[in-house]
Amino acid sequence: MAETIEDSPVGWVASHVQRYLATDGADGGKYHGYDALLLTTRGRRTGTLRRTALIYGRDGDRYLLVASNGGAARHPNWYLNLSADPQVEVQVGAEKFRATARTATAEERPRLWQVMTKVFPTYARYQKETDREIPVVVVERT
Template identity: 40%
Template structure:
C-alpha cells in the first residue's frame, strides 16, 4: 500500500513588522483600528509577491467607487511605488479583508484620464493625498480592486 503525501498548506502571509500590530488589531476588532487609522476605511490586501511568490498582507486605506475598492499607491509620499503595487502588477488576483468579510479581487491599474478622475475624487475625500503627490515626480497610482464575482474591472 502506498502512502498518500499531503499537500502542505500555503505559507502564512508575510506582514511587515511595522504593520503587524495594525493587522492584529484589525482582525481582533472586526476591521476597526485606532491610532492614525481611527475612523477611516481600512482593508487588508493580500497579494502574491512579484519576486518571492509568497503571500504578503498590507493594511491600506480604501475608497468605494460603485462595486470597486480603490487603493492609492502613495507609500506615504515616497519616491517609489509600494511593494504591494508591484505585486499586483505581476499578479492581479488578490484577497481583501474588510471587517469580517474576505473577498477575492482582481486588480485594475488605472491610467490616463481614468486615473486622474479617480485621483481627483480621492483628493476631494482625503486631501492629504494631494500633499503626497506634490512631493513626488511619479504619478501616484490608483488601483481598482474588483470583487471576482463583479466581472471585468474596467
C-alpha cells in the same frame, strides 16, 4: 494546509493588521477616522503572500487604493506585487473576498484621483512631494 501570510515588515502597519484580524475590523477598520481594508498580494520575487492595511475609497462596487508610499520616489511593494500578479485577497471588516486589482487607466485616473483626495486629502500633498505619478488602483471582486 493554508499558505502562510506575512504581514507588513513596518511595525505600526503589522500591529494595525493584527488588531484588524483579531477583531474582524472593529479595531482597525478605521485608521485615524479613514476607512481601511486589508490587502493580500503575492510577492513578485518570492511568491510569498504579503498583507498590508490601506485606506480605501469606493467607486460603485469597486474599491479604490492609492499607491502613495507616503510620497516617496518609489512605488510601494504591495503595488509592485499586484502589478506582477493582479489576483489579490481583500478583507473589509469581517468580509473576505478574492479580487482583481489594476492600475486606473489614464482616462479613469483624474476622476478617481479626485475621489481619493476627498477620502484622504493628504494624497494631494504626497503627489506634490514626488516626481512619479502616484497610481490609483481599482479593485474588483472576482
